Amino acid sequence: MVLLHSCGVRGRLPAYARGSRPGPCVTFPFVNTSREAAGTGVRSALERGAARLAAAGIPDPMVDAELLLGHVLGLGRGAVQAAVVMDRGLGDEDAARFAGLVERRMRREPLQHVTGVAYFRSLALAVGPGVFVPRPETELLAGLAVDHLLGVPGQPVAVDLGSGSGAIALAMASEAPHARVFAVEYSPAAYPWTLRNARAAALPNLRTVFDDLGRALPELDGRVDVVASNPPYVPRAAVPHDPEVRLHDPEAALYGGEDGLDAVRVLAVRAARLVRPGGLVAIEHGEEQSAGVRAVLEGAGWHAVAHHRDLTGRDRVTTALR
Numbered sequence: 001m002v003l004l005h006s007c008g009v010r011g012r013l014p015a016y017a018r019g020s021r022p023g024p025c026v027t028f029p030f031v032n033t034s035r036e037a038a039g040t041g042v043r044s045a046l047e048r049g050a051a052r053l054a055a056a057g058i059p060d061p062m063v064d065a066e067l068l069l070g071h072v073l074g075l076g077r078g079a080v081q082a083a084v085v086m087d088r089g090l091g092d093e094d095a096a097r098f099a100g101l102v103e104r105r106m107r108r109e110p111l112q113h114v115t116g117v118a119y120f121r122s123l124a125l126a127v128g129p130g131v132f133v134p135r136p137e138t139e140l141l142a143g144l145a146v147d148h149l150l151g152v153p154g155q156p157v158a159v160d161l162g163s164g165s166g167a168i169a170l171a172m173a174s175e176a177p178h179a180r181v182f183a184v185e186y187s188p189a190a191y192p193w194t195l196r197n198a199r200a201a202a203l204p205n206l207r208t209v210f211d212d213l214g215r216a217l218p219e220l221d222g223r224v225d226v227v228a229s230n231p232p233y234v235p236r237a238a239v240p241h242d243p244e245v246r247l248h249d250p251e252a253a254l255y256g257g258e259d260g261l262d263a264v265r266v267l268a269v270r271a272a273r274l275v276r277p278g279g280l281v282a283i284e285h286g287e288e289q290s291a292g293v294r295a296v297l298e299g300a301g302w303h304a305v306a307h308h309r310d311l312t313g314r315d316r317v318t319t320a321l322r
């Protein structure tokens, strides 16, 4: 194996690939540096992979191809692009592994299931069958919860109801290390992922709880500063179009009854019991549900209801104060 260092042992990366910040010397492992010796190159493998993904209807085929090849090579996407620029070779074993991952993705298995990892804020979370793949829009919800916790002195308490991979809970526990955080999940298929990610993070301020969000943690009633939740909120009849979601995200993570708000109704009441006066509830929902969520929260006695937009300008999170 040849090790290629970005700091110049075997040549220098182009400026755009290095970035403007000085960083540590990064090692790029490539089985072969010669395209001829390997029989194929990174560039041609990517082009072939992206063409197959495009034919299977994958929306951003080159992005997925780069991420899948990066997964095989242990490289980030930028380093894969640098390897294309340098016209690097690809060993037969890596080429075969890449082709296998492309096959899986062609069958519309979610990219994150194929690689086994989902990135969320600063976290790399293990995901797979049985657990909801955390989405970028939920980073907004986690950010609102973290910001609130950072404004609370002492040792605030936060609860993530319906934790799945643990994305929101781990973000709160790692970004607000002075807080005590509880991750609640009741699905027997999802909870092992909550546990696995919590154990891997080894955060002393995080606890996982296997229980229903409608009754979890009664010992914390009136003592919680933030309840954050991305509950199932898809209306029963609104079956998602994308096969990645329809076939691979668990039903318990998606569907929230006829209008999608069944879980919101339960958690608005449960959170009102958990949260101390002045505390916050933050709930993710669909872009057309903000009025419905507001009505549910106000009906449960919450005040100062506010809607928050995602990067595309859609109301996706509603907060309220106790």
Ligand SMILES: C[S@@+](CC[C@H](N)C(=O)[O-])C[C@H]1O[C@@H](n2cnc3c(N)ncnc32)[C@H](O)[C@@H]1O
Pocket (backbone or CB within 6 Å): 132, 133, 134, 135, 138, 161, 162, 163, 164, 165, 166, 167, 168, 184, 185, 186, 187, 190, 211, 212, 213, 214, 229, 230, 231, 232, 233, 252, 253, 254, 263
């Ligand atoms: C949309 S997923 C969100 C997962 C994770 N919080 C995230 O944002 O990626 C909803 C989660 O709530 C869980 N859930 C649904 N109903 C629940 C209940 N009654 N009690 C506890 N968890 C529940 C599901 O199993 C699923 O993991």
